[in-house]
Amino acid sequence: MSRFIARLIPAGALAVSVGYALLLALSVGAHAQTMTRFPSVGTPSDTLSIHAATDLYALAPLIQDFQKLAPGTTVEILEYVTNDLFSAAARACHERRPLGDVLLSSSVDQLVKLANDGCAQRVDGPNLPRAPRWANWRDEVFGFTFEPIVMVYNRDSVPAADVPRTHLELAELLRREADRYRGRVGTYDVRLSGIGYLLAFNDARQTTTTYGRLLESLGRAQVVVRCCTSEILDEVAAGRLLIGYNMLGSYAYERVRRGQPIGIIMPADYTLVLSRGAMVPAHSPNPALAARFVDYLLSERGQSVGRSQSFFFGLDGAAPPGIEGPDVVTSGIARPIAVGPTLLAVQDAARRKRFLEDWSQSMIQTAP
Amino acid sequence: MARREPSLFVRLFALMSLVLVFGAAVLMTAAWYSARQAADEAYDRLLLGAAYQIADAIQVQEGQPEIALPVSAFELLALSDRDRIFYRVLDPAGRTMTGYESLADPAAGAAAPGKALVENATFDGEVVRVARVSRRFDDPQMRGEAVVVVAQTVEARQALARDLTFRSFILVGVMGAIAIGGTIFAVRRALAPISRLEAAIRQRDPLDLTLVSVSTPRELAPFVAEINGFIERLRGRVELMQQFIADAAHQLRTPLAALEGQVDLLSNDDVTPEGRKHLDRIRVRTGQLSRLANQLLSHAMVAHRERAVARSPVDLTELTRRALDEAIPDTLERDILVTLHAPPDPLIVSGDPVNLAEAIKNIVDNALRHGAPARITVRLSRRGDRAVVEVEDDGPGIPVAQWARVVQRFGAPSSDGKGSGLGLSITAEVAAAHGGALSFVEKGAFGFVVVLSLTIQGREFV
Numbered sequence: 169m170s171r172f173i174a175r176l177i178p179a180g181a182l183a184v185s186v187g188y189a190l191l192l193a194l195s196v197g198a199h200a201q202t203m204t205r206f207p208s209v210g211t212p213s214d215t216l217s218i219h220a221a222t223d224l225y226a227l228a229p230l231i232q233d234f235q236k237l238a239p240g241t242t243v244e245i246l247e248y249v250t251n252d253l254f255s256a257a258a259r260a261c262h263e264r265r266p267l268g269d270v271l272l273s274s275s276v277d278q279l280v281k282l283a284n285d286g287c288a289q290r291v292d293g294p295n296l297p298r299a300p301r302w303a304n305w306r307d308e309v310f311g312f313t314f315e316p317i318v319m320v321y322n323r324d325s326v327p328a329a330d331v332p333r334t335h336l337e338l339a340e341l342l343r344r345e346a347d348r349y350r351g352r353v354g355t356y357d358v359r360l361s362g363i364g365y366l367l368a369f370n371d372a373r374q375t376t377t378t379y380g381r382l383l384e385s386l387g388r389a390q391v392v393v394r395c396c397t398s399e400i401l402d403e404v405a406a407g408r409l410l411i412g413y414n415m416l417g418s419y420a421y422e423r424v425r426r427g428q429p430i431g432i433i434m435p436a437d438y439t440l441v442l443s444r445g446a447m448v449p450a451h452s453p454n455p456a457l458a459a460r461f462v463d464y465l466l467s468e469r470g471q472s473v474g475r476s477q478s479f480f481f482g483l484d485g486a487a488p489p490g491i492e493g494p495d496v497v498t499s500g501i502a503r504p505i506a507v508g509p510t511l512l513a514v515q516d517a518a519r520r521k522r523f524l525e526d527w528s529q530s531m532i533q534t535a536p
Numbered sequence: 537m538a539r540r541e542p543s544l545f546v547r548l549f550a551l552m553s554l555v556l557v558f559g560a561a562v563l564m565t566a567a568w569y570s571a572r573q574a575a576d577e578a579y580d581r582l583l584l585g586a587a588y589q590i591a592d593a594i595q596v597q598e599g600q601p602e603i604a605l606p607v608s609a610f611e612l613l614a615l616s617d618r619d620r621i622f623y624r625v626l627d628p629a630g631r632t633m634t635g636y637e638s639l640a641d642p643a644a645g646a647a648a649p650g651k652a653l654v655e656n657a658t659f660d661g662e663v664v665r666v667a668r669v670s671r672r673f674d675d676p677q678m679r680g681e682a683v684v685v686v687a688q689t690v691e692a693r694q695a696l697a698r699d700l701t702f703r704s705f706i707l708v709g710v711m712g713a714i715a716i717g718g719t720i721f722a723v724r725r726a727l728a729p730i731s732r733l734e735a736a737i738r739q740r741d742p743l744d745l746t747l748v749s750v751s752t753p754r755e756l757a758p759f760v761a762e763i764n765g766f767i768e769r770l771r772g773r774v775e776l777m778q779q780f781i782a783d784a785a786h787q788l789r790t791p792l793a794a795l796e797g798q799v800d801l802l803s804n805d806d807v808t809p810e811g812r813k814h815l816d817r818i819r820v821r822t823g824q825l826s827r828l829a830n831q832l833l834s835h836a837m838v839a840h841r842e843r844a845v846a847r848s849p850v851d852l853t854e855l856t857r858r859a860l861d862e863a864i865p866d867t868l869e870r871d872i873l874v875t876l877h878a879p880p881d882p883l884i885v886s887g888d889p890v891n892l893a894e895a896i897k898n899i900v901d902n903a904l905r906h907g908a909p910a911r912i913t914v915r916l917s918r919r920g921d922r923a924v925v926e927v928e929d930d931g932p933g934i935p936v937a938q939w940a941r942v943v944q945r946f947g948a949p950s951s952d953g954k955g956s957g958l959g960l961s962i963t964a965e966v967a968a969a970h971g972g973a974l975s976f977v978e979k980g981a982f983g984f985v986v987v988l989s990l991t992i993q994g995r996e997f998v
């Protein structure tokens with residue numbers, strides 16, 4: 169058994185995850201996993217356990233709608249941040265014990281890594297062929313949402329002239345108005361958040377020069393880093409932060425719908441598009457039910473519930489009203505992050521270590 | 537009885553099909569093998585390319601090897617988009633820089649460590665294809681070979697091999713169908729001369745002793761030659777036999793004529809009434825014998841001419857007139873009115889004039905000999921594509937029951953001893969040889985009628 173574990177764990181992964189666990193314990197104790205139970209509608213017959221790095225408010229309508237189709241199913245949701253979900257799933261897989269029936273994570277690179285290491289099982293269902301080609305790997309990892317990565321700002325405090333339209337404009341704004349924005353720009357802490365790392369990595373790949381300047385500007389502006397989109401959105405809405413960078417469009421739009429003074433910008437140079445991933449782990453105790461849920465997420469019905477109540481963008485890219493910036497799909501600036509083995513490069517331990525070192529150097533150490 | 541063998545067509549078809557099936561099996565095996573090779577070659581290049589890209593990304597920084605895995609290497613590998621990817625990068629000291637620690641270096645301890653290689657292996661319980669490349673560092677702080685091992689599962693190459701094989705199978709199948717169809721066509725064409733020969737022989741008249749003249753391929757020539765040889769021998773035999781009958785009949789005639797003369801001489805002498813009675817009997821029998829000899833001769837001639845004489849246009853009216861002249865002897869004891877009714881236009885048939893004349897003479901002779909007290913009427917007419925010769929007499933006629941027999945050789949020798957039983961059979965033979973027939977009309981208001989109908993333009997006479 170121990171030989172098997174040693175064989176499967178990539179070099180360095182252990183050391184890195186130990187390091188994260190430490191960081192986690194120190195800084196984000198508040199985000200330890202919590203469990204929410206959705207009791208069955210009818211006579212309880214089975215339980216679907218979902219381990220998710222997705223906000224509960226977004227998941228709840230989907231769960232409730234799914235329970236109308238499967239009235240006997242009790243659904244348990246365990247919430248994680250992406251990195252915790254990944255390390256827990258990897259550990260469970262290596263020890264060959266179950267960890268939930270479905271994993272949902274916006275950090276699809278981590279799901280792809282799990283699938284590559286043989287920790288996923290193949291899912292069959294009538295609606296699965298609806299997933300676009302870039303959102304399905306090996307019929308094991310499915311992208312079921314279409315989420316533009318946006319910049320947000322506080323409508324009350326940021327003058328219209330300051331609102332950046334592109335990544336470069338943001339870098340220049342922070343340089344030009346350094347005093348005003350110092351300490352008032354928020355983004356992911358890529359060391360804690362898998363999705364933050366995935367987005368930063370893709371930013372770096374899109375334009376090396378712009379990314380370098382942006383990183384430098386963010387560092388100078390003493391950027392505030394957080395584990396999660398929602399925390400930054402809270403602070404932007406409250407006016408403590410003025411600008412949030414690399415936020416998930418769906419979460420931001422949900423705030424707008426709730427009437428918070430948040431403006432959303434789809435960057436006009438390029439807009440990364442993330443597809444939240446779903447996967448059934450290899451040792452799932454209820455693979456058939458799990459497959460049914462994944463199939464539901466991709467079904468017409470599940471997509472429609474997701475579009476109207478949870479994620480607001482369809483897999484076809486249709487955007488809700490009230491978003492600044494061009495239509496990402498028709499204007500061709502969308503850069504979908506394909507669910508596929510290319511993401512393994514993102515997950516390479518050595519590469520990640522080096523990227524995080526560079527990032528930390530720019531972001532944290534330039535801060536006084 | 538000879539055992540019934542399967543037909544040539546079945547034999548050829550079965551053998552060709554066997555060859556085709558065997559060929560198709562060989563081709564399909566070859567297609568499957570080469571499809572696997574092709575798929576392996578295509579994907580091995582990607583695998584090696586990715587490994588080289590990764591090796592190229594190794595850098596030495598401050599004496600330490602560093603690796604930033606290039607995304608493009610994974611994009612290359614992602615071209616086989618369903619396959620899992622495992623990799624491992626080792627620094628010159630043999631320490632794992634990144635990747636899967638348990639992925640073995642396939643060339644570890646090999647004689648030529650610098651060589652790139654691709655081979656099959658298993659990893660994590662799955663069949664994988666492993667590529668291994670190395671990169672030599674001669675940096676003052678770092679010397680030796682860094683090694684990159686990249687492994688990928690084989691779903692895509694298997695799918696490609698399956699796809700290629702399937703397409704080849706379709707091609708082989710189509711080729712096979714064409715070949716089978718072609719075989720059926722070719723075998724039928726090749727065997728056609730046999731059917732032609734068979735038809736030519738089957739359609740022959742049993743009396744036809746001419747040579748078979750169907751053109752045949754070389755392979756069939758011996759059979760045709762053999763058949764023709766047989767026909768020639770048979771014809772020789774038949775001719776010899778008829779010649780013998782003719783010679784015998786001819787030889788008999790002279791002594792018979794002498795005998796008749798002697799009998800005539802005798803009758804004038806004084807003979808007892810008893811003796812005269814015997815003498816008359818001898819005279820009748822002698823006449824009968826001489827007629828028989830004549831008719832045997834005539835029959836032999838008719839048979840000979842049927843085979844040997846080419847047909848020519850014959851004016852039936854003229855021919856009938858002459859035949860009547862010859863048939864009715866000047867020495868007839870009684871007065872008989874013979875009339876000939878002919879159409880104004882000449883009635884031309886294609887045939888042998890001598891045989892036709894012989895046939896008509898025989899009918900008239902028959903009428904004279906068996907009755908016809910006072911009248912013989914001959915009518916020529918044309919009915920459609922037939923020329924008809926009707927000979928009517930006022931004699932008693934032939935009873936219906938005997939019609940079938942009188943046309944056979946010696947079928948109905950007349951009871952009164954006047955006929956030989958050959959006359960009408962000769963006529964019937966001539967009629968048949970001219971595509972016609974001999975028939976009778978029962979004695980009615982007019983008299984007994986013998987009808988000889990001939991084809992004017994039979995297919996052989998055109």
